[in-house]
Amino acid sequence: MSTNETQAPRQNVLEVQELSKSFTVSAGGGSRQLKALDGISLSVGKGETLGLVGESGCGKSTLARTLMMLETPDDGTVRFDGQDPFALKGKELLAWRRRVQMVFQDPFASLNARMSAGQIISEPFATHKDLYRGSAARSKRLNVLLDLVGLRSTDAYKTPQEFSGGQRQRIGIARALALDPDLLILDEPVSALDLSVQAQVLNLLNELQQQLGVSYIFISHDLSVVRHVTDRVAVMYLGRIIETGVTEDVFDRPLHPYTAALMSASPKLDPAMRPAKRIVLAGELPSPLDPPSGCRFRTRCWKAEDICASRRPDAAGPAADGSISLGMPAIGPAERAHMAECHFPISSPAEAGLVPAG
Numbered sequence: 057m058s059t060n061e062t063q064a065p066r067q068n069v070l071e072v073q074e075l076s077k078s079f080t081v082s083a084g085g086g087s088r089q090l091k092a093l094d095g096i097s098l099s100v101g102k103g104e105t106l107g108l109v110g111e112s113g114c115g116k117s118t119l120a121r122t123l124m125m126l127e128t129p130d131d132g133t134v135r136f137d138g139q140d141p142f143a144l145k146g147k148e149l150l151a152w153r154r155r156v157q158m159v160f161q162d163p164f165a166s167l168n169a170r171m172s173a174g175q176i177i178s179e180p181f182a183t184h185k186d187l188y189r190g191s192a193a194r195s196k197r198l199n200v201l202l203d204l205v206g207l208r209s210t211d212a213y214k215t216p217q218e219f220s221g222g223q224r225q226r227i228g229i230a231r232a233l234a235l236d237p238d239l240l241i242l243d244e245p246v247s248a249l250d251l252s253v254q255a256q257v258l259n260l261l262n263e264l265q266q267q268l269g270v271s272y273i274f275i276s277h278d279l280s281v282v283r284h285v286t287d288r289v290a291v292m293y294l295g296r297i298i299e300t301g302v303t304e305d306v307f308d309r310p311l312h313p314y315t316a317a318l319m320s321a322s323p324k325l326d327p328a329m330r331p332a333k334r335i336v337l338a339g340e341l342p343s344p345l346d347p348p349s350g351c352r353f354r355t356r357c358w359k360a361e362d363i364c365a366s367r368r369p370d371a372a373g374p375a376a377d378g379s380i381s382l383g384m385p386a387i388g389p390a391e392r393a394h395m396a397e398c399h400f401p402i403s404s405p406a407e408a409g410l411v412p413a414g
């Protein structure tokens with residue numbers, strides 16, 4: 057949501073390297089490993105919004121849950137302000153938990169119907185007793201939070217049923233902000249809301265970020281929303297990030313055939329670019345129990361060649377002259393780099409079926 061255009065070294069709040077997570081699932085009378093995350097690397101800058109997109113089942117929520125420490129990774133490292141949260145214990149762990157919070161998709165299911173809005177928002181104070189001591193401090197903080205999300209102080213006494221969907225999501229956001237976190241993970245935060253209400257909640261999130269400097273990981277299957285609210289974006293396919301870069305770069309000049317197909321399926325993305333031809337995604341998302349060898353997208357890719365089945369592609373990005381070649385350094389500092397895992401990346405917006413409008 058911030059433009060983050062400065063070239064000064066960026067401060068990362070979160071750095072993830074080669075994160076993997078498998079689940080043991082029963083299949084065909086036995087048990088098998090389902091690799092929900094397979095070597096995820098990403099970073100999130102201070103005050104930045106990183107978008108996470110991909111079809112249902114690609115691992116977005118598993119990544120969110122692992123970053124929240126609700127799942128234990130099999131492999132890889134997570135650094136939050138340089139600290140490994142999985143190594144923390146006791147008070148240090150409690151202090152860390154305050155700093156990363158989550159907002160869930162469904163504001164109807166995620167709020168306890170028997171509690172008032174005030175109780176829901178204040179609940180985290182009970183676990184983190186040192187932050188707001190005494191009822192006066194807590195009630196003051198509650199009023200600040202209600203005001204931040206555009207609710208009235210009298211709303212504190214109402215139960216979730218008395219609110220609309222958009223207002224309920226404001227309660228969820230206020231609760232997530234209660235302990236002044238550094239990172240909010242928003243898992244499809246507006247998908248359950250009507251279009252007009254979506255815009256209001258997205259504007260609120262934008263204002264809160266400007267005001268509080270909080271970082272967001274914004275998970276959504278709605279590409280037009282992602283284009284609108286994120287600074288950088290990571291595209292996931294079957295447990296891997298297959299393309300990442302500054303949002304405009306990824307949307308206007310997709311490198312990975314999968315990203316191009318996603319854009320093509322969402323034609324109203326950008327008034328400046330219009331689809332000249334529709335790329336239709338062939339076939340189904342393969343089962344993560346049995347992912348394709350080599351490039352995981354190869355069973356649906358119109359550019360696939362023999363090497364795609366035998367060798368997983370390394371990340372490739374555009375060189376300074378705009379040409380794309382494997383292993384070439386991408387333009388700009390690492391965190392702004394535009395990279396895709398593909399043996400034969402898309403070479404121009406026209407190849408992705410996108411042409412300038414007009």
Ligand SMILES: Nc1ncnc2c1ncn2[C@@H]1O[C@H](COP(=O)(O)OP(=O)(O)O)[C@@H](O)[C@H]1O
Nearest residue numbers: 079081092111112113114115116117118119344
């Ligand atoms: N607790 C679990 N046990 C077994 N499989 C799971 C579990 N959680 C997620 N999965 C599987 O992991 C894959 C990724 O799921 P998920 O992270 O929910 O994807 P997304 O949020 O992108 O839709 C899916 O194949 C899903 O069925």
Ligand code: SF4
Nearest residue numbers: 351354357364398399
């Ligand atoms: S590596 Fe091959 S199969 Fe995979 S996306 Fe690129 S061209 Fe398609």
Ligand SMILES: [Mg+2]
Nearest residue numbers: 116117118243
């Ligand atoms: Mg999900």
